[in-house]
Amino acid sequence: MDEKRTINPILKTGLELGPIVLFFIAYLRLKDQIFTIGGTDYEGFILVTAAFIPVILLSTAILWKLTGHLSKMQIMTAVLVTVFGGLSVWLNDDRFFKMKPTLIYLIFGGLLGIGLLRGQSWLRMVMEELMPLDHDGWMKLTRRLCLFFFGLAIANEVIWRTQSTETWVYFKTFGLTIALFAFFMLQGRLFRDHALPDDDAKDENAKDDNA
The missing domain is CATH 1.20.1050 (Glutathione S-transferase Yfyf (Class Pi); Chain A, domain 2)
Known part of the structure:
Protein backbone atom coordinates (compact mmCIF):
# COMPACT_ATOMS: atom_id res chain seq x y z
CA MET A 1 0.00 0.00 0.00
CA ASP A 94 -28.43 17.54 -18.62
CA ARG A 95 -30.71 16.31 -15.83
CA PHE A 96 -28.45 13.38 -14.96
CA PHE A 97 -25.44 15.60 -14.30
CA LYS A 98 -27.55 18.00 -12.24
CA MET A 99 -28.71 15.13 -10.03
CA LYS A 100 -25.11 14.14 -9.16
CA PRO A 101 -24.69 16.50 -6.16
CA THR A 102 -28.00 15.25 -4.76
CA LEU A 103 -26.78 11.67 -4.84
CA ILE A 104 -23.39 12.55 -3.36
CA TYR A 105 -24.93 14.35 -0.39
CA LEU A 106 -27.55 11.64 0.15
CA ILE A 107 -24.83 8.98 0.21
CA PHE A 108 -22.63 10.81 2.68
CA GLY A 109 -25.57 11.87 4.84
CA GLY A 110 -26.81 8.29 4.81
CA LEU A 111 -23.40 6.87 5.74
CA LEU A 112 -23.06 9.28 8.64
CA GLY A 113 -26.60 8.39 9.72
CA ILE A 114 -25.83 4.66 9.70
CA GLY A 115 -22.79 5.29 11.88
CA LEU A 116 -24.89 7.33 14.31
CA LEU A 117 -27.44 4.51 14.59
CA ARG A 118 -24.54 2.26 15.59
CA GLY A 119 -23.43 4.78 18.19
CA GLN A 120 -20.34 5.73 16.18
CA SER A 121 -18.99 8.81 14.44
CA TRP A 122 -17.68 7.68 11.08
CA LEU A 123 -16.75 11.31 10.45
CA ARG A 124 -14.12 10.92 13.18
CA MET A 125 -12.36 8.24 11.13
CA VAL A 126 -11.85 10.74 8.31
CA MET A 127 -11.16 14.00 10.14
CA GLU A 128 -9.69 13.08 13.52
CA GLU A 129 -6.18 14.19 12.58
CA LEU A 130 -7.48 17.63 11.60
CA MET A 131 -9.76 18.20 14.60
CA PRO A 132 -9.05 16.30 17.82
CA LEU A 133 -12.39 16.29 19.67
CA ASP A 134 -13.83 14.25 22.51
CA HIS A 135 -16.48 11.60 21.84
CA ASP A 136 -19.45 13.89 22.52
CA GLY A 137 -18.00 16.50 20.20
CA TRP A 138 -17.65 14.05 17.34
CA MET A 139 -21.19 12.77 17.83
CA LYS A 140 -22.66 16.28 17.85
CA LEU A 141 -20.66 17.33 14.77
CA THR A 142 -21.64 14.15 12.93
CA ARG A 143 -25.35 14.65 13.66
CA ARG A 144 -25.18 18.23 12.45
CA LEU A 145 -23.23 17.36 9.29
CA CYS A 146 -25.59 14.46 8.54
CA LEU A 147 -28.58 16.80 8.61
CA PHE A 148 -26.64 19.44 6.69
CA PHE A 149 -25.85 16.97 3.87
CA PHE A 150 -29.53 16.04 3.60
CA GLY A 151 -30.37 19.74 3.49
CA LEU A 152 -27.89 20.30 0.63
CA ALA A 153 -29.41 17.36 -1.27
CA ILE A 154 -32.87 18.92 -0.96
CA ALA A 155 -31.53 22.36 -1.95
CA ASN A 156 -29.87 20.94 -5.07
CA GLU A 157 -33.08 19.21 -6.11
CA VAL A 158 -35.11 22.39 -5.64
CA ILE A 159 -32.61 24.54 -7.56
CA TRP A 160 -32.12 22.35 -10.63
CA ARG A 161 -35.80 21.49 -10.92
CA THR A 162 -37.11 25.04 -10.54
CA GLN A 163 -34.34 27.32 -11.80
CA SER A 164 -32.42 27.82 -15.02
CA THR A 165 -29.27 25.89 -15.87
CA GLU A 166 -27.20 29.05 -15.37
CA THR A 167 -28.61 29.54 -11.88
CA TRP A 168 -27.81 25.91 -11.05
CA VAL A 169 -24.22 26.29 -12.30
CA TYR A 170 -23.69 29.32 -10.04
CA PHE A 171 -25.27 27.42 -7.15
CA LYS A 172 -23.08 24.37 -7.71
CA THR A 173 -19.88 26.35 -8.21
CA PHE A 174 -20.27 28.91 -5.45
CA GLY A 175 -23.37 28.17 -3.36
CA LEU A 176 -22.43 24.66 -2.26
CA THR A 177 -18.82 25.65 -1.54
CA ILE A 178 -19.86 28.68 0.51
CA ALA A 179 -22.45 26.61 2.38
CA LEU A 180 -19.87 24.01 3.41
CA PHE A 181 -17.41 26.71 4.48
CA ALA A 182 -20.10 28.52 6.47
CA PHE A 183 -21.19 25.28 8.17
CA PHE A 184 -17.75 24.61 9.61
CA MET A 185 -17.23 28.26 10.53
CA LEU A 186 -20.44 28.10 12.56
CA GLN A 187 -19.14 25.12 14.53
CA GLY A 188 -16.54 27.27 16.31
CA ARG A 189 -18.21 26.94 19.72
CA LEU A 190 -18.42 23.15 19.38
CA PHE A 191 -14.72 22.99 18.48
CA ARG A 192 -13.87 25.10 21.53
CA ASP A 193 -16.07 23.21 23.98
CA HIS A 194 -15.04 19.72 22.87
CA ALA A 195 -11.42 20.18 21.79
CA LEU A 196 -8.96 17.75 23.37
CA PRO A 197 -5.74 19.01 24.94
CA ASP A 198 -2.68 17.82 23.06
CA ASP A 199 -1.85 15.12 25.61
CA ASP A 200 -5.39 13.80 25.66
CA ALA A 201 -5.53 13.78 21.86
CA LYS A 202 -2.37 11.68 21.75
CA ASP A 203 -3.82 9.29 24.35
CA GLU A 204 -7.03 8.97 22.35
CA ASN A 205 -5.11 8.18 19.18
CA ALA A 206 -2.96 5.64 21.02
CA LYS A 207 -6.06 3.91 22.35
CA ASP A 208 -7.55 3.75 18.87
CA ASP A 209 -4.30 2.35 17.44
CA ASN A 210 -4.19 -0.37 20.07
CA ALA A 211 -7.87 -1.20 19.83
Whole structure:
Protein backbone atom coordinates (compact mmCIF):
# COMPACT_ATOMS: atom_id res chain seq x y z
CA MET A 1 0.00 0.00 0.00
CA ASP A 2 1.38 3.42 -0.92
CA GLU A 3 2.47 5.65 1.95
CA LYS A 4 0.43 8.81 2.33
CA ARG A 5 2.53 11.83 1.35
CA THR A 6 1.98 15.56 1.85
CA ILE A 7 2.15 18.04 -1.00
CA ASN A 8 2.04 21.81 -1.31
CA PRO A 9 -1.40 22.95 0.01
CA ILE A 10 -1.81 25.38 -2.88
CA LEU A 11 -1.16 22.62 -5.42
CA LYS A 12 -3.58 20.33 -3.61
CA THR A 13 -6.30 22.99 -3.57
CA GLY A 14 -5.67 23.73 -7.25
CA LEU A 15 -6.08 20.06 -8.19
CA GLU A 16 -9.26 19.75 -6.13
CA LEU A 17 -10.95 22.99 -7.19
CA GLY A 18 -9.34 23.56 -10.57
CA PRO A 19 -11.72 21.28 -12.52
CA ILE A 20 -14.75 23.05 -11.02
CA VAL A 21 -13.37 26.49 -11.90
CA LEU A 22 -12.59 25.33 -15.46
CA PHE A 23 -16.11 23.91 -15.76
CA PHE A 24 -17.58 27.24 -14.69
CA ILE A 25 -15.44 29.30 -17.09
CA ALA A 26 -16.12 26.95 -20.01
CA TYR A 27 -19.85 27.03 -19.32
CA LEU A 28 -19.93 30.84 -19.35
CA ARG A 29 -18.18 30.86 -22.74
CA LEU A 30 -20.29 28.13 -24.38
CA LYS A 31 -23.67 28.30 -22.61
CA ASP A 32 -25.49 30.02 -25.48
CA GLN A 33 -24.02 27.94 -28.29
CA ILE A 34 -25.35 24.84 -30.04
CA PHE A 35 -22.97 22.29 -31.52
CA THR A 36 -23.98 19.77 -34.16
CA ILE A 37 -22.03 16.51 -33.89
CA GLY A 38 -22.94 13.48 -35.95
CA GLY A 39 -26.24 15.05 -36.90
CA THR A 40 -27.24 15.66 -33.26
CA ASP A 41 -27.46 19.09 -31.66
CA TYR A 42 -25.76 19.51 -28.29
CA GLU A 43 -26.02 22.52 -25.99
CA GLY A 44 -22.84 24.06 -24.66
CA PHE A 45 -23.60 22.64 -21.20
CA ILE A 46 -23.44 19.08 -22.54
CA LEU A 47 -20.09 19.66 -24.25
CA VAL A 48 -18.68 21.25 -21.11
CA THR A 49 -19.89 18.25 -19.13
CA ALA A 50 -18.18 15.90 -21.60
CA ALA A 51 -14.91 17.79 -21.16
CA PHE A 52 -15.28 17.89 -17.38
CA ILE A 53 -15.17 14.09 -17.05
CA PRO A 54 -11.56 13.55 -18.26
CA VAL A 55 -10.44 16.70 -16.42
CA ILE A 56 -11.76 15.48 -13.05
CA LEU A 57 -10.33 12.00 -13.66
CA LEU A 58 -6.93 13.48 -14.56
CA SER A 59 -6.82 15.74 -11.50
CA THR A 60 -7.85 12.81 -9.27
CA ALA A 61 -5.14 10.62 -10.79
CA ILE A 62 -2.51 13.33 -10.24
CA LEU A 63 -3.60 13.73 -6.62
CA TRP A 64 -3.26 9.98 -6.08
CA LYS A 65 0.15 9.95 -7.77
CA LEU A 66 1.46 12.84 -5.68
CA THR A 67 -0.05 11.88 -2.30
CA GLY A 68 -0.40 8.10 -2.56
CA HIS A 69 -3.88 8.51 -1.10
CA LEU A 70 -7.44 9.42 -2.10
CA SER A 71 -10.31 10.08 0.27
CA LYS A 72 -13.56 8.18 -0.12
CA MET A 73 -15.24 11.44 -1.12
CA GLN A 74 -12.70 12.05 -3.91
CA ILE A 75 -13.14 8.53 -5.26
CA MET A 76 -16.93 8.67 -5.09
CA THR A 77 -17.03 12.10 -6.72
CA ALA A 78 -14.89 10.90 -9.64
CA VAL A 79 -17.08 7.81 -10.10
CA LEU A 80 -20.37 9.73 -9.96
CA VAL A 81 -19.09 12.46 -12.30
CA THR A 82 -18.12 9.78 -14.80
CA VAL A 83 -21.42 7.87 -14.51
CA PHE A 84 -23.88 10.76 -14.40
CA GLY A 85 -21.86 13.02 -16.67
CA GLY A 86 -21.55 10.15 -19.13
CA LEU A 87 -25.30 9.56 -19.04
CA SER A 88 -25.97 13.27 -19.67
CA VAL A 89 -23.68 13.24 -22.72
CA TRP A 90 -24.86 9.88 -24.04
CA LEU A 91 -28.56 10.71 -23.70
CA ASN A 92 -28.05 14.43 -24.44
CA ASP A 93 -29.94 15.21 -21.21
CA ASP A 94 -28.43 17.54 -18.62
CA ARG A 95 -30.71 16.31 -15.83
CA PHE A 96 -28.45 13.38 -14.96
CA PHE A 97 -25.44 15.60 -14.30
CA LYS A 98 -27.55 18.00 -12.24
CA MET A 99 -28.71 15.13 -10.03
CA LYS A 100 -25.11 14.14 -9.16
CA PRO A 101 -24.69 16.50 -6.16
CA THR A 102 -28.00 15.25 -4.76
CA LEU A 103 -26.78 11.67 -4.84
CA ILE A 104 -23.39 12.55 -3.36
CA TYR A 105 -24.93 14.35 -0.39
CA LEU A 106 -27.55 11.64 0.15
CA ILE A 107 -24.83 8.98 0.21
CA PHE A 108 -22.63 10.81 2.68
CA GLY A 109 -25.57 11.87 4.84
CA GLY A 110 -26.81 8.29 4.81
CA LEU A 111 -23.40 6.87 5.74
CA LEU A 112 -23.06 9.28 8.64
CA GLY A 113 -26.60 8.39 9.72
CA ILE A 114 -25.83 4.66 9.70
CA GLY A 115 -22.79 5.29 11.88
CA LEU A 116 -24.89 7.33 14.31
CA LEU A 117 -27.44 4.51 14.59
CA ARG A 118 -24.54 2.26 15.59
CA GLY A 119 -23.43 4.78 18.19
CA GLN A 120 -20.34 5.73 16.18
CA SER A 121 -18.99 8.81 14.44
CA TRP A 122 -17.68 7.68 11.08
CA LEU A 123 -16.75 11.31 10.45
CA ARG A 124 -14.12 10.92 13.18
CA MET A 125 -12.36 8.24 11.13
CA VAL A 126 -11.85 10.74 8.31
CA MET A 127 -11.16 14.00 10.14
CA GLU A 128 -9.69 13.08 13.52
CA GLU A 129 -6.18 14.19 12.58
CA LEU A 130 -7.48 17.63 11.60
CA MET A 131 -9.76 18.20 14.60
CA PRO A 132 -9.05 16.30 17.82
CA LEU A 133 -12.39 16.29 19.67
CA ASP A 134 -13.83 14.25 22.51
CA HIS A 135 -16.48 11.60 21.84
CA ASP A 136 -19.45 13.89 22.52
CA GLY A 137 -18.00 16.50 20.20
CA TRP A 138 -17.65 14.05 17.34
CA MET A 139 -21.19 12.77 17.83
CA LYS A 140 -22.66 16.28 17.85
CA LEU A 141 -20.66 17.33 14.77
CA THR A 142 -21.64 14.15 12.93
CA ARG A 143 -25.35 14.65 13.66
CA ARG A 144 -25.18 18.23 12.45
CA LEU A 145 -23.23 17.36 9.29
CA CYS A 146 -25.59 14.46 8.54
CA LEU A 147 -28.58 16.80 8.61
CA PHE A 148 -26.64 19.44 6.69
CA PHE A 149 -25.85 16.97 3.87
CA PHE A 150 -29.53 16.04 3.60
CA GLY A 151 -30.37 19.74 3.49
CA LEU A 152 -27.89 20.30 0.63
CA ALA A 153 -29.41 17.36 -1.27
CA ILE A 154 -32.87 18.92 -0.96
CA ALA A 155 -31.53 22.36 -1.95
CA ASN A 156 -29.87 20.94 -5.07
CA GLU A 157 -33.08 19.21 -6.11
CA VAL A 158 -35.11 22.39 -5.64
CA ILE A 159 -32.61 24.54 -7.56
CA TRP A 160 -32.12 22.35 -10.63
CA ARG A 161 -35.80 21.49 -10.92
CA THR A 162 -37.11 25.04 -10.54
CA GLN A 163 -34.34 27.32 -11.80
CA SER A 164 -32.42 27.82 -15.02
CA THR A 165 -29.27 25.89 -15.87
CA GLU A 166 -27.20 29.05 -15.37
CA THR A 167 -28.61 29.54 -11.88
CA TRP A 168 -27.81 25.91 -11.05
CA VAL A 169 -24.22 26.29 -12.30
CA TYR A 170 -23.69 29.32 -10.04
CA PHE A 171 -25.27 27.42 -7.15
CA LYS A 172 -23.08 24.37 -7.71
CA THR A 173 -19.88 26.35 -8.21
CA PHE A 174 -20.27 28.91 -5.45
CA GLY A 175 -23.37 28.17 -3.36
CA LEU A 176 -22.43 24.66 -2.26
CA THR A 177 -18.82 25.65 -1.54
CA ILE A 178 -19.86 28.68 0.51
CA ALA A 179 -22.45 26.61 2.38
CA LEU A 180 -19.87 24.01 3.41
CA PHE A 181 -17.41 26.71 4.48
CA ALA A 182 -20.10 28.52 6.47
CA PHE A 183 -21.19 25.28 8.17
CA PHE A 184 -17.75 24.61 9.61
CA MET A 185 -17.23 28.26 10.53
CA LEU A 186 -20.44 28.10 12.56
CA GLN A 187 -19.14 25.12 14.53
CA GLY A 188 -16.54 27.27 16.31
CA ARG A 189 -18.21 26.94 19.72
CA LEU A 190 -18.42 23.15 19.38
CA PHE A 191 -14.72 22.99 18.48
CA ARG A 192 -13.87 25.10 21.53
CA ASP A 193 -16.07 23.21 23.98
CA HIS A 194 -15.04 19.72 22.87
CA ALA A 195 -11.42 20.18 21.79
CA LEU A 196 -8.96 17.75 23.37
CA PRO A 197 -5.74 19.01 24.94
CA ASP A 198 -2.68 17.82 23.06
CA ASP A 199 -1.85 15.12 25.61
CA ASP A 200 -5.39 13.80 25.66
CA ALA A 201 -5.53 13.78 21.86
CA LYS A 202 -2.37 11.68 21.75
CA ASP A 203 -3.82 9.29 24.35
CA GLU A 204 -7.03 8.97 22.35
CA ASN A 205 -5.11 8.18 19.18
CA ALA A 206 -2.96 5.64 21.02
CA LYS A 207 -6.06 3.91 22.35
CA ASP A 208 -7.55 3.75 18.87
CA ASP A 209 -4.30 2.35 17.44
CA ASN A 210 -4.19 -0.37 20.07
CA ALA A 211 -7.87 -1.20 19.83
